[in-house]
Amino acid sequence: MSLPLPAREVRSRLSVWAGIASILVAGCGNPEGNTAAKTEVAKSTPKAFKGTIAVSVLTLTNPYFKVIADTVMDEAAKKGYEVLVTSGEFDVAKQQNQVKDFIVKKVSAIILCPCDSRSIGPAIQEATTAGIPVFTADIACLAPGVKVVSHIATDNYGGGKQAANAMIEALGEAGGKVVILDFKQAESCLLRVKGFKEVVEKHNEGRMSGKIEIVAELPGDGKKDQGFKCAEDALQAHPDMAGIFAINDPSALGAQAALEKAGKASQIKIVGFDGQPEGKQGIKEGKIYADPIQFPDRIGRMTVDSIMAYFAGEDVPPEQLIPTALYRQADALKDPELR
Numbered sequence: 186m187s188l189p190l191p192a193r194e195v196r197s198r199l200s201v202w203a204g205i206a207s208i209l210v211a212g213c214g215n216p217e218g219n220t221a222a223k224t225e226v227a228k229s230t231p232k233a234f235k236g237t238i239a240v241s242v243l244t245l246t247n248p249y250f251k252v253i254a255d256t257v258m259d260e261a262a263k264k265g266y267e268v269l270v271t272s273g274e275f276d277v278a279k280q281q282n283q284v285k286d287f288i289v290k291k292v293s294a295i296i297l298c299p300c301d302s303r304s305i306g307p308a309i310q311e312a313t314t315a316g317i318p319v320f321t322a323d324i325a326c327l328a329p330g331v332k333v334v335s336h337i338a339t340d341n342y343g344g345g346k347q348a349a350n351a352m353i354e355a356l357g358e359a360g361g362k363v364v365i366l367d368f369k370q371a372e373s374c375l376l377r378v379k380g381f382k383e384v385v386e387k388h389n390e391g392r393m394s395g396k397i398e399i400v401a402e403l404p405g406d407g408k409k410d411q412g413f414k415c416a417e418d419a420l421q422a423h424p425d426m427a428g429i430f431a432i433n434d435p436s437a438l439g440a441q442a443a444l445e446k447a448g449k450a451s452q453i454k455i456v457g458f459d460g461q462p463e464g465k466q467g468i469k470e471g472k473i474y475a476d477p478i479q480f481p482d483r484i485g486r487m488t489v490d491s492i493m494a495y496f497a498g499e500d501v502p503p504e505q506l507i508p509t510a511l512y513r514q515a516d517a518l519k520d521p522e523l524r
């Protein structure tokens with residue numbers, strides 16, 4: 186026969202059993218833990234999603250444009266924006282369709298590195314009409330009557346002048362024949378060639394000897410394989426040429442490979458443009474004389490900052506240019522990022 190328990194002990198045992206029961210109920214009701222607690226944590230740390238910024242670059246096979254895209258993604262994420270990255274891969278029709286898709290998705294803003302500075306105009310106009318602000322990075326739109334909120338880019342005209350000064354330095358008092366590997370579809374490259382030509386013309390004024398003669402402009406198209414082909418063609422037409430100015434590192438590296446194949450790498454000076462790791466390595470090894478280098482990470486950050494300023498109702502400059510810096514072998518030899 187059991188004896189009755191004192192009242193204090195009864196209350197104590199009831200309290201213990203109540204605690205056990207509450208744990209069992211919680212455990213059975215949610216095998217993964219306490220739902221109420223999890224909901225509270227979720228509410229206290231919400232995702233601050235504000236919208237989507239869409240990007241279409243010229244190509245993702247060029248590290249330069251990948252840096253722009255990656256920087257935009259990182260910077261926009263800090264502001265609460267998701268980023269959708271696509272690539273036109275030099276195909277303006279493909280890029281136009283990407284813009285149409287951005288409009289259907291009702292993105293908050295669009296960033297373009299146009300595949301064709303003129304043909305991209307109608308797509309930009311369509312996005313603007315839909316109420317979506319458009320920003321261009323690195324390559325501007327040249328279509329008549331089409332405006333973007335802001336164009337953020339390298340000072341390509343100034344960079345072209347630096348490239349010409351590097352070529353003058355490389356060829357010295359002898360001067361010589363020079364071939365340009367261009368890409369006429371991109372406004373940035375047109376500016377580089379313009380700056381290059383102006384400095385060469387000024388250098389030649391009043392000279393009887395040591396002039397630099399631009400003997401050809403060939404469509405390197407900013408690609409390594411095309412740069413190789415154009416350099417081979419140039420060697421056929423101008424076996425005595427002294428220099429090549431390529432509008433970016435891929436075409437410069439392609440040209441350098443063609444010169445090596447022909448056994449003329451030591452005779453012909455190459456000036457590139459960009460400052461990609463492979464291009465800088467080529468400068469360190471003496472395969473490329475120099476590069477006006479760009480800062481794609483700064484372009485990406487400035488573009489995101491401009492979008493945020495626009496969203497905040499602030500005035501945004503229609504054009505924002507970042508100067509290049511001339512990078513020679515002496516700089517490459519001190520560069521800790523190179524092998």
